[in-house]
Amino acid sequence: MKKILFCLSVVIAGVTLHAQIKKLPVVTAPTFRKDTVNIVKFGAKGDGVTLNTKSINDAITAINNKGGGVVVIPTGMWVTGPVELKSNVNLHLQKNAVLQFTEDKSQYDLVAGNWEGIPQMRNQSPIWATKAINIAITGNGIIDGAGDVWRMLKKDKQTETQWKKLIASGGVLSEDQKSWYPSEVFRKASQMKNPGAITPDKTPEFYKGIKDFLRPNLVVLTQCKNILLEGVTFQNSPAWCLHPLMSENITIRNVYAKNPWYAQNGDGIDLESCKNVLIESSTFDVGDDGICIKSGRDEAGRQRGMPTENVIVRNCIVYHAHGGFVIGSEMSGGAKNIWVDDCTFIGTDIGLRFKTTRGRGGVVENIYINNITMKDIPGEAILFDMYYAAQDPIVLAGERREPPKVETLPVTEGTPQFRNIYVNNVVANGAAKAIFVRGLPEMNVKNIVMENMILQAEEGLDMTEGSGISLRNVKLITKQTNPVLNIHNSKDITLDKITYNEGAELLLNVSGEKSGGIVLNGTDVNKAKKGTEFTFGAKENALKMK
Template structure:
């Protein structure tokens, strides 16, 4: 007998707030899993839930028996079940009871180096705590906890801990960097941090070449590769060594009602990275992590372009993201492209950036047809909305005392490595606090283009900065800023329109318009009497570039 996991996908109806925003768009359909009711309790295979016995063999034997039986449910019952790597098999639902913890061992010897993937490149990695490859009809369900024991693996920056936490970390063992600002759990981890392209399996390199830095090659906690019909539901996934959830080259992925947690200092501690996947649904889930929250990827640089598999046809709705580098993120590894994203009814609280779209020269790839509606944000540390083609692989918000200079504007030839950002539609956004409301920065040789921002109220210290963009349209947008001039800065951009723009009374300067490439800036249905100065022009920009109707 079969039962459906996750049931049928809810459809957008006229009562759904996202229906209007996405009207006329064909919504992705995600196929669902189904399993036999046969149940295999890991305790019947010799597993002991006392937190001390290592249950790797017992758990994997239960999964194998379930698979050979034609599938069913492998149950993790009450207890703390210490284990090494668990390998999923087709037609198996790994079900973790509410009062159960699947705890992965700190013993690195239990995790052999294997051929894997890291940030879009083929790489040697320690075997993931939970993995599956070329499978179909698989699930991890229940309401228990999967804990990756990530603190045993990760390096930690001093600036991200309190003084007491830092002293306790040093007292636990490990080593410090030469400048005493980063803690490493082992010599192999420290050595790996000093190695160029650590773990990358290119130019004849093999897994064996990286044994001397093994500890540095932290695994993603749940790594599912080339799988079809995947369900993650109800479980708390926490404390991952690197990324938490990583579906790669998968189809028909459903993530529902999960909790994803990492310490805020967890370097590379992403929530979910959906990479080169087709047809996915992420809903009703909560993320509180150390890096990006909900992230879309498709491979990195030339290797990602060779793979050539975009992430496409994805619905993300009714999710909450607390601490994270970004709430909803695309990039920076998006070399295979990203398209047909539908994000709605999400809330970001305390994230470094709200909506974060990042890339850099060398990536290539096209990001397009991105539809986002009904987003609430509170206490955003950096930008509420960020489009940036100069990503530098640094934390989005500088640490105390850290100085960063803006990149030098240079024109490079357009090649296969030139990334493209275009066709973004974002509506109904409320933000009650951010450092900057909107930041758009394209490349001189490849401007960001066709961004539509509708119906927004954003309270931020600073307003909008737009550089090297074509076709940015703001309709009914209110920017509530401090009296920091200007409210809007436009640099070497064209076809920028503002319709129904609102801003604080008495502002010193509304527009700063710069650059000889800047032209065709139009302002409609906007009162300009509240600004002491409407516009200033510099660096080759002329007054003819601005039209006020």
């Protein structure tokens, strides 16, 4: 990939913001020696019964000892336990090869790992590497993580027939009969607070006692350099599908990450504290976030101090997921210099999803998003939320959620920040809400430009505690028109060339005593039955119309 120079100059609240990514490092896919070994030569059998853990790992070790090359998984079904990738090895799956990880949990050792941004004990990941250089998983085959035996399930996410079949398979139910767990051990551990966290008071016996609960991610590549994932389908993970952690120079191309839509924590890819990454021409259809940027959680993430940076995401498709492109919520080490271009989200709960909460800390900045197409989004097309509460983005039937308590707290190292984000050329055909912005009173969502958009949604703009935010040349086609734009306790907001439904009940509601410096420009206010309204302490001089 050639070096790329991105230069943006945008005006926010009358101030020109020069946002520039200079000379993104070259992301070069690793190359490998032509030496090739077939796992069959090491005794592997593709009969769907034989456990091939030793044969596959022996093949990888042998080619590694020779200086590197290709380990071939031929056509067939190859049952195995955990596989360790080693330096200079390309694990290549031929067409119609299925690498099927065993459902026998005893084959997965308990190891010190990382879960949702903090050090935790986990079952060994099905595919893993630590401090390896020049590694790849390529080909046209399928890698299946046997995730069904690891996950809990919610009744609301199953049909009646599926639920009855699940109960008949074994496991236990919650007291309210609304959740299924693979075992009593899992159920009890799920009621503990961070049971897998590595703390001095916990013994090896304790972790063994909750082993069933400690689900692994399918592929974990820790502190590795020069990584290529290409062409392969990664599916049915116990938890996250792809998890590069503190790694660099990563190319992910033409992969398919596939998890059941109901899979708890079934993310597609989570880049955590990684740098110099290219993700392109890939498809995600999963149970949680699709393409997600992370960098550690709370104090542990801040101490690590490794942002995810210098990332290009382009020409990707996300189907079911909690979010199409996502940053957070574990972003305590920060995220910066990220370019997302030419992506499509279809049926994704939220399109562009930026989420965090108090306690995280970290700065998300210099994010550039261009040419995004969305269709049938159940939630928000674009969301910035600093009150993330670790819940599914779409409320389930009968579920009741209270709005967060709004209070101003002191700014500390645990106060997160979203700033300097540019979103251009978005088309959304169907969403519950076009744009949602919810900052903290002590730390607003800051310096965001959103322009050149056509957004069809039930509701338009809903903004609270934002500052230095611009919407330019945005067309809102909404069913809810009272109001089309709602701005609360926000300042230095520019609304330029906004178009909306003829005959809307109310164009703009400004509320809250802190609202001010709002400019409405180039917009036909007379198309609405009522142009503006000021409520909950907002004053008319908070708005200027040009």
